[in-house]
Amino acid sequence: MKPVLALVGRPNVGKSTLFNRLTRSRDAIVADFAGLTRDRHYGNGRQGPHEFIAIDTGGFEPDAASGIYKEMAKQTRQAVAEADVVIFVVDARAGLSAQDHDIAKYLRRLGKPTVLAANKAEGMQAGAQLSEFYELGLGEVYPISASHGQGIRDLVELALEPLHLPEPDDSAAEVDSGVIKLAVAGRPNVGKSTLINTWLGEERLVAFDLPGTTRDAITVPFERNGQRFELIDTAGLRRKGKVFEAIEKFSVVKTLQAIETANVVLLLLDATQGVTDQDAHIAGYILESGRAVVLAVNKWDAIDNYQRELVQRSIETRLPFLKFAAMHVISAQKRQGLGPVWLSIIQAHKAANCKMSTPVLTRVLLEAVQFQSPKRAGMFRPKLRYAHQGGMNPPVIVIHGNSLEHVTDAYKRFLEGRFRKEFNLTGTPLRIEMKTSHNPYADKE
Numbered sequence: 162m163k164p165v166l167a168l169v170g171r172p173n174v175g176k177s178t179l180f181n182r183l184t185r186s187r188d189a190i191v192a193d194f195a196g197l198t199r200d201r202h203y204g205n206g207r208q209g210p211h212e213f214i215a216i217d218t219g220g221f222e223p224d225a226a227s228g229i230y231k232e233m234a235k236q237t238r239q240a241v242a243e244a245d246v247v248i249f250v251v252d253a254r255a256g257l258s259a260q261d262h263d264i265a266k267y268l269r270r271l272g273k274p275t276v277l278a279a280n281k282a283e284g285m286q287a288g289a290q291l292s293e294f295y296e297l298g299l300g301e302v303y304p305i306s307a308s309h310g311q312g313i314r315d316l317v318e319l320a321l322e323p324l325h326l327p328e329p330d331d332s333a334a335e336v337d338s339g340v341i342k343l344a345v346a347g348r349p350n351v352g353k354s355t356l357i358n359t360w361l362g363e364e365r366l367v368a369f370d371l372p373g374t375t376r377d378a379i380t381v382p383f384e385r386n387g388q389r390f391e392l393i394d395t396a397g398l399r400r401k402g403k404v405f406e407a408i409e410k411f412s413v414v415k416t417l418q419a420i421e422t423a424n425v426v427l428l429l430l431d432a433t434q435g436v437t438d439q440d441a442h443i444a445g446y447i448l449e450s451g452r453a454v455v456l457a458v459n460k461w462d463a464i465d466n467y468q469r470e471l472v473q474r475s476i477e478t479r480l481p482f483l484k485f486a487a488m489h490v491i492s493a494q495k496r497q498g499l500g501p502v503w504l505s506i507i508q509a510h511k512a513a514n515c516k517m518s519t520p521v522l523t524r525v526l527l528e529a530v531q532f533q534s535p536k537r538a539g540m541f542r543p544k545l546r547y548a549h550q551g552g553m554n555p556p557v558i559v560i561h562g563n564s565l566e567h568v569t570d571a572y573k574r575f576l577e578g579r580f581r582k583e584f585n586l587t588g589t590p591l592r593i594e595m596k597t598s599h600n601p602y603a604d605k606e
Contacts, residue, residue: 162418164213164324166206166317167244169237169268171260172220174252175280179307180204180217183317203413203446208317211326214417216240221264243414246274246320249297253279253304257293265297274323278316279304341510342380344393344423346416346447348439351431352459356493357381357392385503393419417446424554425453425510425588427502428483432460432472432490436479444480451555453509453589454486457502461490485581486588509588513554517584522548522558529579538567546598555590565595 166183168176184204202217218240219233241247247268251261268275279291282304294302303319305312345353360383381392420426426447430440447454458472469490476488487505491498526548535543544563551557558580573593581591 163205163421164211164245164321164326165216165243165414166213166320167216167218167237167240167247168250169218169221169241169247169264170250171222171252171258171264174250174255175307176250177202177217179248179250179278179280179305179313180215182307182310182313183215203417205449206317208314208321211321213317213321214414216244216414222260241268241271241273244273245324246276248276248278248316248320249299250278250280251294251297253282253285253291253294255281257296261294261297265299269298274320275299276316276320277302280307282306283309283311340389340391341506342391342393342422342424343506344419344426344452345429346420346426346443347429348431348434348437348443351429351434352493353429356429356457356459356491356499359493359496359499360392388507393423416443420447420450420452423452424513425455425506427455427457427506428486430456430458430472430476432458432464432468435472436475441479444483448482448590451590451592453513453555454483455502455505455509455588456480456483456486456488458488458490459493462492462495462497485586485590505588508585512584512586513556513589515553515556515584515586515589517550517556517558517580519547519549521583522550522580525579525583526560526576529576533572533575535568535572538564541567543568551594552592555592556584556586557592557594559594559596561596561598563598565597568595 168180170176180202183206185206186204204215204217206213206215218237221237222234249264249268251257277294277297277299279294279302282291283306285291285304291302291304303312303316305316307313345357347353361381383390383392420443428440428444428447430436444454456476458476461469464472487509489498489502489505491502493499526545530545535545541564543565545560545565545568546562548558548560551559560576577591577593580586580593
């Protein structure tokens with residue numbers, strides 16, 4: 162499981178800038194405006210051989226009594242509860258504030274590993290100007306500059322140090338054991354545990370009790386028609402009252418880690434709610450992770466024909482990037498429509514691990530070019546020569562030729578459709594990489 166780092170601090174100290182730096186993205190909106198971030202943002206980061214999940218949070222006011230700041234504080238508390246290590250970000254230029262003291266008091270009370278990062282410290286002397294932050298009682302103060310990238314590598318190493326992460330062992334690469342790891346993902350209350358209990362024929366998941374942890378997803382062995390599965394449930398797995406309400410409702414980290422572990426993800430949607438932002442975010446993460454996916458719309462029996470049309474339209478408009486995935490309508494409670502879901506899961510797994518020979522790939526490529534050539538870019542038209550497979554799970558197709566940097570996204574989608582049809586790649590993302598041949602005379606006059 163990937164370790165989780167939560168970025169916490171008062172508004173406008175640079176948490177989102179640090180998040181973008183850690184994840185090498187621009188996912189978090191950044192502006193010189195306090196309170197811009199209100200929800201939690203999740204992203205993947207990497208430091209050397211170690212990967213981690215970073216969580217960006219809004220400005221934290223632990224004692225906020227009402228309004229938007231109370232909701233932001235609730236979001237931050239959940240991020241801290243999900244995290245393995247907290248990075249407490251303060252503003253080195255603005256200096257220490259009463260709000261910093263309140264946050265430090267909250268973090269000390271939790272006793273979770275915490276690293277104190279003084280942001281915006283570019284050009285400042287580490288000694289005298291940062292000494293006031295030692296009042297917070299959180300140990301050493303580490304000067305960084307998120308906007309300039311200074312001190313970030315050392316900060317992450319310090320954050321990961323107390324976790325004693327083992328060095329990745331390349332020799333222990335996962336061998337295909339014939340077991341399909343299936344993660345059931347989705348929003349709270351869409352029927353994930355109900356579906357798994359229906360498959361198992363017993364109330365297996367409601368009785369699970371492990372207070373105090375938010376990271377471990379339950380893996381349940383299961384066999385159907387001779388095919389072995391490991392079912393990974395990401396739902397609320399604790400008895401009521403064991404953990405506070407926000408975590409009981411939804412642990413995003415648990416879902417993201419389960420997706421990383423799985424071979425195939427069954428994304429469960431709620432027919433009575435349609436496709437929400439949360440559904441779209443989970444779907445985007447599945448696509449980013451390259452996992453095979455099957456869509457299932459639960460509670461289909463609970464809506465009328467008009468609502469069914471609205472749900473289908475919302476899937477088409479909000480999840481257009483999952484057009485390659487099979488979609489099924491089911492009722493987990495009434496055991497309706499579950500059989501075809503298994504066929505799609507097996508097909509998606511097969512497609513994700515499909516072996517494609519170079520001659521067949523090249524034939525499909527040349528037939529596609531003959532049917533429709535890529536657009537000319539200036540004086541040159543991209544010339545696609547041959548293709549070979551560059552990886553599996555998800556499948557990667559590498560195309561070689563000349564001037565391939567000018568191939569448009571629309572043409573790549575056209576090629577993707579031809580490859581999908583030839584190899585029946587239903588249920589898996591497909592990545593196409595372009596490699597332009599080097600011209601040996603380019604550097605000569």
